[in-house]
Amino acid sequence: MLMIRQAWRNIFRNIRRTVLTCTLIASSLIVIILVDTLINSMTGLMVKGITETIEGEAQIYHSGFRDQYDPELYISDPKSIISKLDSDDEIKTYASRVIVPSMIGSSYNSDGVVLYGVDAEKESNTSRLQSAIIEGDYLSGSDRELLLGRLIAEKLEVGIGDRIVITSSEINTNQMIQELFRVSGIVQFGPKELDEGFAFINLSTAQRIFNIGEGVHQIAIRFNNPELANSPDLDIYKTLPSDTLEVKGWLALQPGLGAMLEMTGLSTLIMGTILFILASLGVVNSIFMSIYERTYELAVSKAIGTRPSGIASLVLLEGLFLALISCFFGIIITFILGIFLQESGLSLGVMEFSGVAFPDNIPVKLTLDQYVNFPFYVVLLTLVAAIYPAIFAARIVPAQAVQKAL
Amino acid sequence: MSMVIEIENLTRKYGKGIGEVVAINEISLNIEYGEFTAIIGPSGSGKSTLLNLIGGLDKSDSGSVLLAGRDIAKMSGSQMSDFRRDRIGFIFQAYNLIPVLSAEENIEYIMLLQGIPSVKRKERVQEMLFLVGLEGLGHRRPSELSGGQQQRVAVARAMASKPEIILADEPTANLDSKTGMALLDMMRQLNEDQGVTFVFSTHDEMIMKRARRLIHLRDGLVALDERNSNATP
Ligand SMILES: Nc1ncnc2c1ncn2[C@@H]1O[C@H](COP(=O)(O)OP(=O)(O)O)[C@@H](O)[C@H]1O
Ligand SMILES: [Mg+2]
Numbered sequence: 001m002l003m004i005r006q007a008w009r010n011i012f013r014n015i016r017r018t019v020l021t022c023t024l025i026a027s028s029l030i031v032i033i034l035v036d037t038l039i040n041s042m043t044g045l046m047v048k049g050i051t052e053t054i055e056g057e058a059q060i061y062h063s064g065f066r067d068q069y070d071p072e073l074y075i076s077d078p079k080s081i082i083s084k085l086d087s088d089d090e091i092k093t094y095a096s097r098v099i100v101p102s103m104i105g106s107s108y109n110s111d112g113v114v115l116y117g118v119d120a121e122k123e124s125n126t127s128r129l130q131s132a133i134i135e136g137d138y139l140s141g142s143d144r145e146l147l148l149g150r151l152i153a154e155k156l157e158v159g160i161g162d163r164i165v166i167t168s169s170e171i172n173t174n175q176m177i178q179e180l181f182r183v184s185g186i187v188q189f190g191p192k193e194l195d196e197g198f199a200f201i202n203l204s205t206a207q208r209i210f211n212i213g214e215g216v217h218q219i220a221i222r223f224n225n226p227e228l229a230n231s232p233d234l235d236i237y238k239t240l241p242s243d244t245l246e247v248k249g250w251l252a253l254q255p256g257l258g259a260m261l262e263m264t265g266l267s268t269l270i271m272g273t274i275l276f277i278l279a280s281l282g283v284v285n286s287i288f289m290s291i292y293e294r295t296y297e298l299a300v301s302k303a304i305g306t307r308p309s310g311i312a313s314l315v316l317l318e319g320l321f322l323a324l325i326s327c328f329f330g331i332i333i334t335f336i337l338g339i340f341l342q343e344s345g346l347s348l349g350v351m352e353f354s355g356v357a358f359p360d361n362i363p364v365k366l367t368l369d370q371y372v373n374f375p376f377y378v379v380l381l382t383l384v385a386a387i388y389p390a391i392f393a394a395r396i397v398p399a400q401a402v403q404k405a406l
Numbered sequence: 407m408s409m410v411i412e413i414e415n416l417t418r419k420y421g422k423g424i425g426e427v428v429a430i431n432e433i434s435l436n437i438e439y440g441e442f443t444a445i446i447g448p449s450g451s452g453k454s455t456l457l458n459l460i461g462g463l464d465k466s467d468s469g470s471v472l473l474a475g476r477d478i479a480k481m482s483g484s485q486m487s488d489f490r491r492d493r494i495g496f497i498f499q500a501y502n503l504i505p506v507l508s509a510e511e512n513i514e515y516i517m518l519l520q521g522i523p524s525v526k527r528k529e530r531v532q533e534m535l536f537l538v539g540l541e542g543l544g545h546r547r548p549s550e551l552s553g554g555q556q557q558r559v560a561v562a563r564a565m566a567s568k569p570e571i572i573l574a575d576e577p578t579a580n581l582d583s584k585t586g587m588a589l590l591d592m593m594r595q596l597n598e599d600q601g602v603t604f605v606f607s608t609h610d611e612m613i614m615k616r617a618r619r620l621i622h623l624r625d626g627l628v629a630l631d632e633r634n635s636n637a638t639p
Binding site: 009010297300303304305308310402403 | 454461463484487491494498501502504507511515563567
């Protein structure tokens with residue numbers, strides 16, 4: 001107890017130095033928590049941008065379909081899969097789709113698009129299609145409806161009600177087909193690739209014109225708990241896959257995204273390490289200064305019988321207190337900033353990154369484990385930083401130190 | 407009479423070659439329990455070096471120091487720490503106390519190192535403060551005490567661990583002569599009443615008159631070792 005009191009009082013002997021050191025440690029803590037939060041929010045948005053826009057959190061498709069988007073690889077009888085999905089508690093919604101690359105033409109222009117046949121009701125719960133409508137109406141189920149991305153609509157110079165001709169080939173026979181549609185709605189997702197390359201019609205219409213019966217190319221899935229989307233323990237991953245059927249979560253579907261998430265995680269780690277090394281140097285320096293200033297006092301302590309380990313413990317204890325004080329204030333400040341940011345979001349201007357458009361206010365959310373983990377590392381690293389000065393102090397030779405000082 | 411310190415052919419040199427200084431030169435002497443001894447000599451005569459060697463703060467080049475019969479050269483670092491803690495009391499010229507601890511805490515500190523239980527510690531702290539005439543001032547920090555009072559706390563701390571011997575290196579050097587004299591009188595009182603063995607160094611004529619034995623050092627040699635039969639009371 002006396003040693004704890006001694007250590008505590010020692011760090012207030014030079015208040016200015018303690019304030020500076022603690023400011024250094026606390027700022028590192030605040031910066032790293034905020035950076036981590038920002039990166040988490042951005043990657044979270046990025047993942048949501050991809051999974052919630054169209055792709056879903058998991059997909060079921062005929063083996064090999066995703067390699068080339070070959071329309072011949074469709075699930076010809078999805079009924080049993082659908083009934084499984086309906087009875088699975090983990091699954092919130094799903095949407096079946098027919099996906100066929102097609103030519104799209106207006107009176108003015110023509111271009112290639114990926115034509116989606118979607119189930120209007122299920123799709124509206126699974127993807128952003130309905131909310132992406134900026135003009136006209138969502139699909140109602142009637143045969144000649146077509147939703148068009150904003151950029152392709154501009155290119156084709158068409159508006160609501162204008163005629164569109166889809167040219168493609170029947171899937172099994174490869175016979176050429178041509179169908180007439182009217183633009184019923186214009187959609188805008190944000191990312192350029194989506195807005196210039198996609199067109200949507202009703203699922204039943206697509207199944208009829210491509211002549212695939214009940215067949216679908218893809219079933220996109222959203223889970224009740226999106227965090228679990230990539231967990232191999234999920235029922236659908238364990239029971240559904242077969243020779244002809246693949247079932248994959250978004251991480252497997254988007255390997256690039258996974259790699260990017262790893263990269264951002266790594267960069268937080270690197271940045272955190274650099275920051276903490278710099279802070280640690282500050283800590284080492286400040287503890288050394290305090291030791292130099294009381295060499296005589298430490299020498300007397302040793303002379304009267306304090307063991308080297310006792311001296312080292314005292315110095316480590318002082319390092320611990322510095323870290324705890326820093327974390328205390330660092331956490332309070334981060335908490336206040338967190339409340340502020342949670343309300344206002346972080347404004348970085350309009351950005352698009354990896355095909356995901358960020359809102360210009362990024363919602364920021366701090367989690368409990370950030371308040372626990374990072375301070376824990378800070379305390380740990382401060383103690384590590386204090387080891388060297390502690391050993392140095394423990395090795396002070398009393399006779400020399402006492403003589404030098406007088 | 408049994409010996410608390412037995413020194414034989416003790417030598418301590420500093421530096422090498424032309425710059426070599428023989429601070430202690432083949433000294434042999436004994437100190438008995440209950441003595442009140444002054445090591446005297448001009449500055450640079452080797453007083454501090456001798457006291458440091460006796461207290462195990464420094465290592466000799468040759469010769470031996472037996473403290474309560476044990477050869478201090480043969481002890482490991484932490485053995486030496488514990489030995490100093492239990493057997494030797496140290497008082498330096500100044501700044502003996504840990505500034506962030508109160509007088510009481512400074513005295514308690516050494517007993518804490520010894521693992522003495524709390525109740526006993528607190529009791530003994532008050533007892534020590536009384537013996538050095540500082541009852542009531544225990545809660546003060548060193549900076550709130552005068553130089554003489556600080557040295558008294560240092561004496562109290564040195565005695566608290568019940569050592570075999572207290573070594574004081576010029577304990578009065580930083581005090582005015584009246585205060586220094588009072589400190590010395592108090593030390594001698596403790597020597598007479600409590601039987602505490604003191605060895606202190608000084609180059610002050612008035613101070614050395616208080617000692618019962620005077621060991622004169624000159625250039626690392628014992629120039630004279632005399633009993634001071636007419637030591638001033
Ligand atoms: N650390 C040291 N390095 C070199 N010489 C020293 C050292 N300590 C003491 N000396 C020398 O040893 C001699 C004795 O010194 P010291 O024991 O301090 O004398 P005193 O305490 O009587 O003044 C002096 O000549 C001094 O210069
Ligand atoms: Mg000296």
